[in-house]
Amino acid sequence: MDCLFCKIASGEIPSTKVYEDAKVLAFRDISPQAPVHIVLIPKAHYENILEIPFDNSVINDMIKAVQIIAKQEGMEDEGFRVVNNCKEFGGQTVDHLHFHILGKRKLTWPPG
Template identity: 50%
Template sequence: MQDCLFCKIIAGEIPAQKVYEDDQVLAFKDIAPVAPVHVLIIPKQHIATLEDLTAENAELMGHILVTAAKLAKELGLAKGYRVVSNCKEDGGQTVYHIHFHLIGGRQMQWPPG
């Protein structure tokens, strides 16, 4: 998608501090971290929202969660972490390319915010 911020990061048009990349996903540091570790994990395939997922995306979504667990170990989050995805405006989504926040390195609170 031409105007998508995350698609531009994937294409290398916008720089990002990458922490992981494979043929399906890219993970990079959030530019406005809310914890000592705050990484965004995004699929390289443009999918606007969680509502746009289909059964054909099941393997990709599983890969994203396995990647989150792998990165949590590598980034020293043995005490715990949070994986969050916002969906649409009322859910707090600001970039319309699905993405997952891997957040940790401090005690998480509930409710968030």
Template identity: 50%
Template structure:
């Protein structure tokens, strides 16, 4: 998608601090971290929101969660971590390219804070 900031990050048009990438997924450090470890994990395929997933995306979503667990281990989050995906305006989604926040390195609170 032409105007999608995350698509531009994937292509290198916008710089990022890449943490991981493969043929399906791109993970990079959040520019405004909400925790000591704050990684965004995004599919290279543009999907606007969780609401737009199809059955053909099941393997991709499973792959993203496996990568999240791998990164959490590699980044030393053995005490715990959080995975968040905001969905829609009321859910706090600000970039309409599905993405998952991997947060850790501190005690998480509920509600989030």
């Protein structure tokens, strides 16, 4: 499979890891849009959020990681944003389910 995020998850492509457990990996975005911009991926490949079965625990694993990362990065008091882009019109550029965690600045809406 020629998936960028699968290659990062396997260690084939280096990343600046901020969190990892058996099922998920979080790393700093190479083109940050905020002082804290972290990409969170499941290690298993799912093209997008529409591919996650309802009885799958991957979203719970990702939410747990968001909570840990928010505290680790000092964002739990001031707030942060979690974004999931789905398919082309949703702004998804890598076909592997991922969340963007953004913080450490006042974020506006709509984002663009």
